[in-house]
Structures are given as C-alpha cells and as structure tokens.
Amino acid sequence: MSVAPLLELRALTVSFGGLTAVDGLDLHVDEHEIVSIIGPNGAGKTTLFNLITGVSRPDSGDILLDGKSLLGLPPHKITQRGVARTFQTLRLFLNMTVKENVMAAQYGRTRATILEQMLQLPRARREEREVQAFAAEKLSFFGERLMGYRWDQPAYSLSYANRRRLEIARATATRPRILLLDEPAAGMNPVETHEIAELIGKLRDEGGYTILLIEHDMHVVEGISDRVVALDHGVRIAEGSFEAVATDPRVVEAYLGTTATATK
Amino acid sequence: MSADAPTPGAEPATSPRIGADEWVQRSGERISGPGGLLGRGLRAAERTPRILLLAAFVGLACAIPELTSNVYVVGVVADTLIYVLLAVGLNVAVGWAGLLDLGYVAFYGFAAYLYAELSSGHYDLHWPTWQSVPLVVAATILLGFVLALPSRRLSGDYLAIVTLFFLEIFNNFTTNGYAWNWLGFGASHNITGGPTGLTNVDPFRVFGHVLDNYPTDYVWASAAGFTVVAVLFAYVNKSRTGRAWRALREDPLAAEAMGIPVKWLMLLAVAVGAGVAGFAGAVSGAYYQGVFPSTFMFPLLITIYAMVILGGAGSLGGVVFGAVVVNVLLEVLRTPDHARWVFYAAALIGLLAKLRPWRLLAAVLAGLAAFGVIVNQIVAAVWPRGVAGPIAIGPTSFTKHGFFAAILRHWVVLPGHTYTDSNYQIGNYAFVVVIGLVLVLTLVHGWRRWVLLVPTLWAAAFAWETTLIEQAPTTRPLFLGVILIVLMVTRPAGLFGQTRVEVV
Numbered sequence: 185m186s187v188a189p190l191l192e193l194r195a196l197t198v199s200f201g202g203l204t205a206v207d208g209l210d211l212h213v214d215e216h217e218i219v220s221i222i223g224p225n226g227a228g229k230t231t232l233f234n235l236i237t238g239v240s241r242p243d244s245g246d247i248l249l250d251g252k253s254l255l256g257l258p259p260h261k262i263t264q265r266g267v268a269r270t271f272q273t274l275r276l277f278l279n280m281t282v283k284e285n286v287m288a289a290q291y292g293r294t295r296a297t298i299l300e301q302m303l304q305l306p307r308a309r310r311e312e313r314e315v316q317a318f319a320a321e322k323l324s325f326f327g328e329r330l331m332g333y334r335w336d337q338p339a340y341s342l343s344y345a346n347r348r349r350l351e352i353a354r355a356t357a358t359r360p361r362i363l364l365l366d367e368p369a370a371g372m373n374p375v376e377t378h379e380i381a382e383l384i385g386k387l388r389d390e391g392g393y394t395i396l397l398i399e400h401d402m403h404v405v406e407g408i409s410d411r412v413v414a415l416d417h418g419v420r421i422a423e424g425s426f427e428a429v430a431t432d433p434r435v436v437e438a439y440l441g442t443t444a445t446a447t448k
Numbered sequence: 449m450s451a452d453a454p455t456p457g458a459e460p461a462t463s464p465r466i467g468a469d470e471w472v473q474r475s476g477e478r479i480s481g482p483g484g485l486l487g488r489g490l491r492a493a494e495r496t497p498r499i500l501l502l503a504a505f506v507g508l509a510c511a512i513p514e515l516t517s518n519v520y521v522v523g524v525v526a527d528t529l530i531y532v533l534l535a536v537g538l539n540v541a542v543g544w545a546g547l548l549d550l551g552y553v554a555f556y557g558f559a560a561y562l563y564a565e566l567s568s569g570h571y572d573l574h575w576p577t578w579q580s581v582p583l584v585v586a587a588t589i590l591l592g593f594v595l596a597l598p599s600r601r602l603s604g605d606y607l608a609i610v611t612l613f614f615l616e617i618f619n620n621f622t623t624n625g626y627a628w629n630w631l632g633f634g635a636s637h638n639i640t641g642g643p644t645g646l647t648n649v650d651p652f653r654v655f656g657h658v659l660d661n662y663p664t665d666y667v668w669a670s671a672a673g674f675t676v677v678a679v680l681f682a683y684v685n686k687s688r689t690g691r692a693w694r695a696l697r698e699d700p701l702a703a704e705a706m707g708i709p710v711k712w713l714m715l716l717a718v719a720v721g722a723g724v725a726g727f728a729g730a731v732s733g734a735y736y737q738g739v740f741p742s743t744f745m746f747p748l749l750i751t752i753y754a755m756v757i758l759g760g761a762g763s764l765g766g767v768v769f770g771a772v773v774v775n776v777l778l779e780v781l782r783t784p785d786h787a788r789w790v791f792y793a794a795a796l797i798g799l800l801a802k803l804r805p806w807r808l809l810a811a812v813l814a815g816l817a818a819f820g821v822i823v824n825q826i827v828a829a830v831w832p833r834g835v836a837g838p839i840a841i842g843p844t845s846f847t848k849h850g851f852f853a854a855i856l857r858h859w860v861v862l863p864g865h866t867y868t869d870s871n872y873q874i875g876n877y878a879f880v881v882v883i884g885l886v887l888v889l890t891l892v893h894g895w896r897r898w899v900l901l902v903p904t905l906w907a908a909a910f911a912w913e914t915t916l917i918e919q920a921p922t923t924r925p926l927f928l929g930v931i932l933i934v935l936m937v938t939r940p941a942g943l944f945g946q947t948r949v950e951v952v
Contacts, residue, residue, distance in 0.1 A: 260709045269705055279948045287691055291709075292706075
C-alpha cells in the first residue's frame with residue numbers, strides 16, 4: 185500500500201442528539217479494492233455513507249478522495265468528483281424509463297446550457313448522443329437482465345432484483361471512481377444474491393470501479409471482499425480478511441451478545 | 449409467473465427471460481388509461497407526431513378569425529391562447545419539476561404591469577415593442593430567479609405557502625401602489641394606478657405595423673409566441689435539463705446523489721416558467737389595453753391550475769388541451785342559454801357513462817321525468833306563483849319559446865327569480881338541499897342509491913335553473929370544482945398525463 189488510498193476517512197465523528205452514530209472512525213479504501221462494511225443494525229453503516237456522500241455533515245474528522253477533502257461540498261458536487269452510491273431502500277426515478285434513469289445520472293457530466301438545448305445547438309446535440317450511447321453501454325453491462333425493450337419501460341415495471349440492478353447502473357452512469365453500495369443483496373433470493381455478488385466482482389474487474397460495500401449477507405461478503413471492516417456503535421471493532429473478522433470475538437459479541445460467546 | 453425460475457448458462461437472445469415474458473412486455477398497454485371512445489381518442493392523439501398537432505392547433509387558432517366575423521368568438525380565441533401560454537409556463541414548475549408554485553400569477557401580473565408602465569401615458573413612455581417585450585420577458589425571468597432564491601430549500605407544502613405569500617405581496621402592492629413612498633420618506637408616487645389599474649396601454653407595434661385590430665391581431669401574436677415556446681420546450685423536455693427536472697420531481701434526494709444540482713434546477717424551472725408568463729403578460733397588457741390588480745389574484749391561479757391538472761401535469765399537449773377546454777367551458781357558462789346545454793349535456797353524459805345496465809339507465813331517466821312533472825303539478829296546484837317564473841335566458845336565446853323551454857316549464861319549478869324577489873332565496877335553499885342529498889347519496893348503497901339519485905338530480909336542475917345559471921361568477925368556480933372532483937376519481941393523472949406510481 186505505497187500509493188495513497190482513493191478514499192480516506194480520518195477520525196470521522198457525527199452524533200445526532202446524544203447518540204454518537206459514527207465515533208472517531210478511520211478507514212481507507214485503495215484503488216480497485218472491494219471493502220465490505222458489516223455490523224449489526226444501528227452500527228452506523230448507512231450514516232457513514234450519508235457522511236461520505238454529503239447528505240449529512242460530520243461533527244469532526246475529514247473525508248478525502250484522492251487526497252482532497254470532500255467536506256462541505258453539496259452532494260451533487262461530491263458525486264461529480266467521483267463518488268456514487270446506491271440506496272438501501274431503493275430510490276429510483278420510478279416514473280421515468282429505465283434508460284432515462286441512467287441518462288439523468290449523467291447530468292453532472294454534460295455542460296450544454298438550457299439555451300443550447302432549446303435551440304438544439306451542436307454541443308447539446310453531441311452531448312445528447314453521447315449520453316444515449318453511454319447509457320446503453322452502462323445498461324449493457326448488466327447483460328441480458330436489463331437488455332432491449334425494457335429500456336423504454338418505466339422503472340416501476342421492473343422486478344425488485346432488476347430495480348437493484350438499475351440502481352447500480354444509474355450509479356455507474358455518473359462515472360464514479362468509487363461506488364458505495366448499500367446492501368445491494370437485501371431482499372433477494374439466493375440465486376439473485378449469487379448473481380449480485382458476481383456482478384460486484386465484475387464491476388471491479390471489468391468496470392474498474394473501487395467498491396465500498398455495506399452488506400448483511402455473509403455469503404456475498406465472504407465471496408468478494410478484499411477486506412472487511414466491522415462496525416458497532418459507530419466504532420471500528422475489527423478489520424482484515426473475512427475469516428479474521430468473522431471469527432473475531434468482538435464481532436461475534438456484537439452480533440450475538442456475550443452469552444452466546446460464553447456458550448460457544 | 450412460471451418464468452421466474454432462473455436458468456444458468458446462455459440462452460437464445462430472443463427467448464423470454466426471467467421476468468421478461470409477454471406479460472411484462474405488454475405492461476404498457478394495460479396501464480395506458482381509459483378504454484372506449486375517450487381512450488381511443490387519447491391514444492390516437494398520442495401517436496400523432498407532435499409537430500403535426502402543433503401545426504393543426506396553431507393553424508386552427510389562426511383560421512378562426514378568418515372564418516368568422518364574430519368579434520366575441522375571436523376574442524375568446526385570443527383569451528384562450530393567453531391561457532394556453534400561462535398553462536404551458538406553469539407546467540414547467542408544476543408538471544415537470546414537481547414544484548407546487550402558487551406565486552405563478554404574480555409573474556404574469558408583473559409582466560403585464562411592466563409592459564403597461566413602459567407603453568402607456570402613465571410615465572409617458574412609449575417603448576417600441578421590439579424593446580419592451582424582450583425587456584419584460586427578461587425582467588420576469590429575473591424576478592422568477594429572485595423569488596425562487598429564498599424558497600430554494602423548500603419543497604411541498606412549505607414552497608406552496610411561501611410562493612402564495614409572494615402572490616399576496618404582489619396583489620397588495622398593485623392594489624395600493626398608487627401612493628407609494630419609501631417607508632414614509634419623501635413624496636408618494638403613483639406606480640401602479642391602484643385599484644383602477646393602468647389604462648390606455650399601447651398596442652404592439654411590429655415592423656411599423658400597429659396591432660390595433662383588436663382580437664385578431666392578438667390571436668396572431670399569441671399563436672406566434674406559443675409556437676416558439678412549444679418548440680423550445682419540447683426540445684428542453686427531451687434534453688438533460690428536462691430529464692433532471694423529472695428526476696427532481698421523482699426523488700430530490702436521489703437526484704442530488706446522482707450529481708444533479710437540485711436547487712439550481714428548482715430556480716431554473718421557476719424562472720423558465722416565469723419567462724412564458726412574462727410574454728403572456730406583455731400580450732395581455734397590449735391586448736386588453738389595460739392592467740387591473742383584480743385580474744392577477746387567486747381565482748386566476750386556480751383556473752390555470754385547473755387547466756394544468758385537467759390536461760395532465762407534465763404533458764405539454766395535455767396542458768394546452770386543458771387550457772382550451774377549461775377556458776371555452778368557463779366562457780360558455782357566461783351565457784345562460786349556452787350554460788344550460790352544458791349542464792344538461794354533462795348530466796346526461798355522466799348518467800350514460802355510469803349507469804349499467806341500460807334498464808337501470810332507462811328507469812332513472814323515466815323516474816326523473818315523472819318526478820319532475822309530478823312535483824311541478826303539485827306546486828302548481830298548491831302555489832301557482834311557484835311555477836310562474838321566467839326561464840333564464842341570454843341575449844341570443846333560442847330556448848325561450850322552443851320545445852325545450854316548454855318541457856322545462858312543466859318539469860322544474862321556476863319561482864320568480866330576480867335578485868330583489870324573496871322567492872329567489874328558494875334557489876339558494878335548493879342548493880343546500882342538493883349538497884345534503886349528494887352527501888346522503890355517498891352513504892347509501894344498492895337500490896336506495898338509484899332511487900335517491902332521482903330527487904338529487906331534479907334538485908340539482910332546480911337549483912341550477914333558479915339560481916346558478918344566472919350567476920356565472922359563482923357557477924364558474926363551482927364547475928371547476930366539479931370537474932376536478934370527477935377527474936380525481938376517474939383519472940387522477942389528468943386526461944393526457946402519464947399515470948404515475950408513487951411507491952411500489
């Protein structure tokens with residue numbers, strides 16, 4: 185790890201009222217790495233994503249992307265810098281078509297002013313062609329799942345699993361350097377979960393994205409993570425390979441309680 | 449669906465895949481609105497290329513002044529086109545970006561006043577149109593930005609309240625702006641002309657032509673403006689800004705997280721809509737040759753909203769259609785003769801659409817006829833004056849002595865109906881009775897409902913003939929209300945609106 189990490193959190197702290205949701209957290213994600221964050225409900229995982237993407241502001245600490253601080257930037261600027269996320273509770277643009285969802289996410293990468301669009305000047309037309317082509321490219325990444333005629337259907341007509349896929353496609357359309365996936369396998373059946381795990385691996389290997397993942401499904405975490413970070417009450421309690429973290433007594437305690445460890 | 453079992457490995461490219469069977473493929477057809485004649489009409493309109501619809505609409509609007517010499521009709525066309533512009537402008541914020549902007553009419557009023565200030569004897573400025581109209585539009589766009597700026601963090605109800613507050617400030621300013629001074633310092637100025645507004649506003653002057661052939665020239669002016677706006681907006685709608693507006697309407701947080709500057713797009717939506725209102729305001733200032741504070745108030749806002757909602761917020765063609773329907777309908781209600789046809793036609797169409805099987809329809813209609821005649825006979829026997837009132841007529845009556853009038857005379861009860869006559873109050877009581885009956889109607893079911901429907905309809909006709917038909921200012925908003933209620937029940941997305949799903 186001689187190169188600087190792509191994403192680095194330094195002593196990140198945020199509290200809501202009396203509850204410290206994230207407490208002095210240090211974390212780094214290197215280029216082309218898949219890092220999984222695990223932890224019981226309420227451990228501060230989604231809060232961490234909200235902090236990184238600028239939805240909420242930390243009380244102290246710093247968030248660096250490529251050595252540059254993201255603090256104080258509005259969410260859309262952070263996305264334009266190269267951080268894209270999906271949501272634990274799906275937040276697609278339901279009444280737009282599948283393709284439009286992916287095209288809308290490219291707003292930050294296009295520059296034509298509203299006057300240029302009104303008059304269909306060359307830059308607006310060229311950008312529109314590029315947006316169309318890029319959307320097709322990103323959707324094709326999902327293979328047959330999101331292919332063809334479905335692109336012109338409204339997003340609400342997709343199945344749950346396909347909505348999860350579309351959310352990932354939409355996030356990749358912002359041309360991110362790091363993808364934050366918030367429980368991509370939540371609510372999926374075992375086969376779909378397996379597919380999502382494969383897809384995440386493919387996103388790194390073929391798409392070249394760095395991935396920070398929140399996941400409860402240990403099969404997914406085990407299969408694809410380079411490194412696993414366990415959180416509890418906003419504090420990092422373990423970090424390392426999946427095997428090391430999964431057998432760490434503090435992690436077991438966080439999930440199952442002390443009695444369970446005693447009986448083990 | 450049996451196709452849900454996943455098959456690993458490669459499949460032929462054409463075979464249905466997981467969840468991708470014919471049922472999914474045809475889902476669009478199932479959700480695409482009403483069947484029957486209305487549905488077929490709507491779908492045919494949706495299939496027609498937009499440019500043809502635009503040409504047909506503008507062509508028709510411009511042809512009417514050539515086809516008729518009736519100044520009133522041409523005037524209605526000119527009014528309607530101004531409403532069309534207003535509805536299209538409001539659609540940007542409301543339909544596309546999903547912002548509940550209740551201050552919209554202030555932009556229209558501001559533009560009309562600004563045009564009047566620049567083109568009347570008030571300050572003795574008589575700017576040429578090619579200078580005043582672009583300035584008015586630019587200033588209104590700027591006002592849109594300025595007013596949206598403090599509300600850019602708001603959404604939903606909060607935005608509605610704040611923007612409504614702006615409209616109230618504007619109304620206050622125009623009504624009292626005849627004695628304006630700076631917080632009590634210095635002499636007072638007459639800026640807005642106060643309650644009587646500004647009059648003797650110049651007509652447009654284009655390339656040396658003075659557009660003073662009143663309704664006709666402004667049909668042309670509005671139609672030209674609308675053509676430009678429609679083309680520009682159609683392009684914006686399918687470009688990055690249009691998509692970003694829709695994303696913002698769907699989910700502002702997700703839009704922001706996808707790199708869309710949500711606050712900037714809110715400002716842009718309000719300002720772009722304000723620009724159209726700016727042009728409409730300039731046209732109206734020139735066309736009506738005056739501006740009056742009472743024009744730009746809440747009732748106008750409700751009317752424009754009704755147009756947008758009826759046509760289908762978010763659909764450009766839809767709001768144009770909505771503006772035409774609502775304005776023509778409201779215009780028709782001004783004249784009792786025409787209003788009568790609207791009322792009975794609407795009631796009959798409603799019955800035809802809702803009553804199945806035909807035996808039930810026939811029974812209700814027969815019951816209705818019998819009920820009216822019997823009540824009429826009883827009243828005539830007990831209180832002869834109760835059926836002696838005249839039938840309300842307009843200047844061009846053709847129902848006064850005709851067959852229809854004879855039927856009406858023996859069916860409803862028509863007491864005297866002048867404003868000073870105490871019998872006139874009967875109509876008001878009848879109105880209250882109708883509301884009561886409608887409420888009871890929603891509570892009972894089965895055959896009781898069909899039986900109760902008869903006196904309810906008759907009472908509605910009674911209230912209509914004795915009071916409402918002559919009170920256009922009351923009847924017009926009442927009709928709008930009825931339209932919106934019916935629409936909410938039958939087609940919440942509006943006639944041409946895309947049926948939207950909130951949470952699945």
